[in-house]
Amino acid sequence: MMNALTATERLALIREKGRPTVRDYIPALFSNFIELHGDRHFGDDAAILGGVGMFGTIPVTVIAQVKGRNLEENKRSNFSMPHPEGYRKALRLAKQAEKFHRPVICLVDTPGAFCGIEAEKRGQGEAIARNLMEFMTLKTPVISIVLGEGGSGGALALAVCDELAMLENALYSVISPRGFAAILWKDASRESEAAELMKITAEDLLKFGVCEHIIEEPEGGAHTDPKLTAENISEYLSEAIPRLKAVDTDEMLRRRYDKFRKIGVFSEG
Amino acid sequence: MAIEDLFKVVIDRSKADTKPKADSKQKKPSPGVAIPQGLLFKCPRCGTVVYRDDFERNKSICPACNYHARIGWRERLEMTVDKGTFTELDADLKTLNPIEFPGYEAKIQELQASCGICEAVVTGVCMIHRYKTVIGIMDSNFMMASMGSVVGEKITRAFEYATKNKLPVVLFTASGGARMQEGIISLMQMAKTSGAIARHNEAGQLYVTVMTDPTTGGVTASFASLGDIIIAEPKVLIGFAGRRVIEGTIKQKLPDDFQSAEFMLENGFVDMIVDRKTLRPTLSKIFRTHNYTRAEEYRGGAAK
Numbered sequence: 001m002m003n004a005l006t007a008t009e010r011l012a013l014i015r016e017k018g019r020p021t022v023r024d025y026i027p028a029l030f031s032n033f034i035e036l037h038g039d040r041h042f043g044d045d046a047a048i049l050g051g052v053g054m055f056g057t058i059p060v061t062v063i064a065q066v067k068g069r070n071l072e073e074n075k076r077s078n079f080s081m082p083h084p085e086g087y088r089k090a091l092r093l094a095k096q097a098e099k100f101h102r103p104v105i106c107l108v109d110t111p112g113a114f115c116g117i118e119a120e121k122r123g124q125g126e127a128i129a130r131n132l133m134e135f136m137t138l139k140t141p142v143i144s145i146v147l148g149e150g151g152s153g154g155a156l157a158l159a160v161c162d163e164l165a166m167l168e169n170a171l172y173s174v175i176s177p178r179g180f181a182a183i184l185w186k187d188a189s190r191e192s193e194a195a196e197l198m199k200i201t202a203e204d205l206l207k208f209g210v211c212e213h214i215i216e217e218p219e220g221g222a223h224t225d226p227k228l229t230a231e232n233i234s235e236y237l238s239e240a241i242p243r244l245k246a247v248d249t250d251e252m253l254r255r256r257y258d259k260f261r262k263i264g265v266f267s268e269g
Numbered sequence: 270m271a272i273e274d275l276f277k278v279v280i281d282r283s284k285a286d287t288k289p290k291a292d293s294k295q296k297k298p299s300p301g302v303a304i305p306q307g308l309l310f311k312c313p314r315c316g317t318v319v320y321r322d323d324f325e326r327n328k329s330i331c332p333a334c335n336y337h338a339r340i341g342w343r344e345r346l347e348m349t350v351d352k353g354t355f356t357e358l359d360a361d362l363k364t365l366n367p368i369e370f371p372g373y374e375a376k377i378q379e380l381q382a383s384c385g386i387c388e389a390v391v392t393g394v395c396m397i398h399r400y401k402t403v404i405g406i407m408d409s410n411f412m413m414a415s416m417g418s419v420v421g422e423k424i425t426r427a428f429e430y431a432t433k434n435k436l437p438v439v440l441f442t443a444s445g446g447a448r449m450q451e452g453i454i455s456l457m458q459m460a461k462t463s464g465a466i467a468r469h470n471e472a473g474q475l476y477v478t479v480m481t482d483p484t485t486g487g488v489t490a491s492f493a494s495l496g497d498i499i500i501a502e503p504k505v506l507i508g509f510a511g512r513r514v515i516e517g518t519i520k521q522k523l524p525d526d527f528q529s530a531e532f533m534l535e536n537g538f539v540d541m542i543v544d545r546k547t548l549r550p551t552l553s554k555i556f557r558t559h560n561y562t563r564a565e566e567y568r569g570g571a572a573k
Contacts, residue, residue: 073322113490115510115518120528123538125509127488132463135494137471152447153459160460174447174456174487184370184449198452199368208367210453257464261425262456264418267366 007195010169011177013221014148022049022064022107022147024071028063028230029237030055033093038089042122045086046077047114048158049108050093052102058241061097063090063158064107067148080149081083086128087157091131097139104243106144111176113154128157134259135160137253141244145215145233146202147222161233162244162256165236166202167229169221172210193215209263213240213269273403294420313502314335328545329466330503337502337545339482341384342391342408345441349549350404351393358403359426362419364388368452374448381410389414389444392427397439398553403431405440409483413445416488420448421458424492428476429466436562437475439552442493444487460493466495475559477552478532480539494538498555500548501530501539 005013013019026033026049032253033053038044052061065082068074082246088107113124135142142161150172151160159172164173175183177195205211215232218225244252310324311317317333324331328348329338345356364387366373370493381387389411395404405427406416414420431438447455469476478496489509493499501507508528508556516523526532534538543551555562 002482045444054387064379113509117515117519117523117527120508120515121511121536122493123536126494126538127495128509129459129463129488129492132460132491133470135463136467152456153487156456157457157490160463172453173487174451174453175449180449200453205453208453210457214345233383257468260457260460260464263454265423265451265454266364266418267363267365269361 005169007171007177007198007201008192010171011195013169013223016175016221016223016252017069018223019148020222020229021067021069022109023069023194024068024226025147025230025233026053026062026064028227029234030060033062036093038086038213039085039092042085045083045089047082047110048090050089055105055237055241058139059100059102060241061093061104063093063104065155065158066109067109074170075194076156078114080110080114082110082154082157083116084124085123087113087127087131088140089135089244090158093138094135094138094210098138100139103141103143103245104138105237106142106161107147107157108150108155108172109147109148110151110154112151119164131157132160136256139249139253141241141247141252141259143237143240143244145236146172146211151175151176156191160256160260162252162259163212163240164205164210165240166198166205166211167213167215167222167233168175168202168217170202171195171200172202172205173198190246209259271492273558283573289342290467308545310338312338329445330545334439334504335544336428336504337482339409339443341410342351342386342406344405345406345408345481346391346395348525348545349406349439349441350397351399355393355404356395356398357391358430359386359392359423359567362388362421362422364417366450367418367454368450370450370452373450376412376468382408384408386411388423388526390420392421392423394436397566398556400553401429401436402556402561403434403436403438405438407441407443408482409445409481409490412448413483414443414488415445415448415455416458416491417448417451417455418458421455421461424462425458425465428462428469430475432465432469432472435472435474435475437559438469439477439479440496441479441481442484443481444484444486444488444493446488456487462492463495466492467522468523470497475555475561477555479543480505480533482506485528486508499539500541500543500551501533503542504529505530507533507539539553 030053035051066077143157144161181190181194222229312331314336315334480501
């Protein structure tokens with residue numbers, strides 16, 4: 001149950017080589033899974049894996065960011081840093097899910113959207129922005145689960161949802177602690193100090209109303225027992241999917257809007 | 270020193286001076302004649318130096334390369350809206366410190382004093398060529414117009430107001446991106462503003478983005494990129510990732526025109542590049558093709 005790890009300890013934990021990835025979770029959570037490729041505009045981004053499958057007896061669409069389990073896999077999936085075509089593939093599959101009234105399950109695990117020449121040329125900003133707007137009005141339930149790193153806009157593009165869950169040790173932040181330290185203090189080596197200051201743990205985000213649910217990890221972290229971690233995710237989904245599916249669509253969209261609408265800290269008058 | 274060597278020194282120095290600088294903070298005091306600060310404007314794109322008075326009379330546009338320089342919200346408002354028609358919305362929202370970032374409140378107070386505004390965006394209702402519209406102007410003088418709670422909330426409310434009152438929205442975007450000092454709360458403003466735009470969009474109302482220098486980061490990745498029509502000012506910086514971040518990732522120098530308005534036009538992410546001097550008639554033409562009714566009373570052009 002709730003350990004008392006610091007943000008820095010969790011940062012180390014989610015970088016553990018053996019931390020399970022979507023390649024471990026998808027087969028454990030979904031049966032009859034069929035991977036679907038491509039954004040229909042430019043190409044297929046291996047940093048985002050998408051497809052359809054069964055969660056128990058319910059057909060679902062799965063959109064997942066792919067951390068590699070070794071260097072070879074990481075090269076293929078660009079260390080889970082998507083290009084615009086990855087986000088456009090995600091949107092295509094989400095729209096398809098809407099058509100067939102399938103809930104969408106997004107598995108978030110990225111240091112951030114890729115920063116490079118090609119990504120800029122193909123409109124990284126536009127691709128993320130489009131997802132934020134379209135997911136907000138998607139007429140089917142969306143559940144996002146942060147598995148490890150939830151890095152910035154690159155994570156948010158798959159996290160405009162009805163409910164956000166986080167694995168106990170996952171982190172979700174506006175920028176990596178290292179980037180935060182580099183920008184605000186001009187000193188990337190103050191990463192650990194930044195991690196503690198930024199309020200990026202699942203408990204912090206629950207307080208801010210950004211996250212709705214924390215999924216327990218086994219003692220010592222998800223990598224010590226991937227099977228048990230998958231079971232915990234499964235237990236959460238089997239409660240959440242039917243609950244969200246039961247809500248009337250207009251009501252669901254109103255709640256989704258309000259969930260984000262009320263986030264902000266300011267005074268008035 | 271031989272005369273040839275002296276020549277070389279002068280030529281090298283002038284080459285170095287005309288090279289566009291990514292970071293204006295790195296300015297070094299130039300040797301030789303001391304120039305009173307603020308008297309001259311040096312274009313960050315082409316290096317041309319002009320008298321500041323002339324430059325400002327020219328709507329802060331570089332006479333040599335047509336770079337549309339950064340301007341404050343008041344100047345922008347005066348050159349854009351019909352005289353005397355602006356009513357500000359939500360002027361009393363105040364910034365707090367959600368992650369208790371050390372020194373944040375003090376920094377905000379200091380900026381409020383030096384910029385004369387509460388936060389990095391001003392929103393309101395106005396007329397442009399007698400078309401009633403909601404307007405938002407981001408001011409890069411205020412913490413590089415980064416988006417925190419107040420910016421996100423004001424933009425969201427501006428869209429909600431426009432949706433309710435069946436009005437178009439014109440947003441002048443400028444931003445370094447999400448405001449780090451507000452942590453995850455600033456990231457959520459991207460979703461919040463995009464949600465409000467989705468509703469405005471579903472209500473069939475028009476949203477025009479005018480991208481100004483610089484439009485980057487989380488603002489490019491949210492409301493700036495969602496206009497029905499996206500206009501950019503000449504030579505301004507538009508992009509998602511910071512130049513140095515990309516150079517660090519790919520380990521090579523980027524071409525000078527990378528992430529410019531012209532680059533975005535070429536790659537299909539803006540509809541048109543419009544000069545400051547012709548923006549008002551351009552907006553007017555756009556309103557006209559979107560079935561907005563023009564007010565009858567003529568109010569006599571822009572304030573400036």
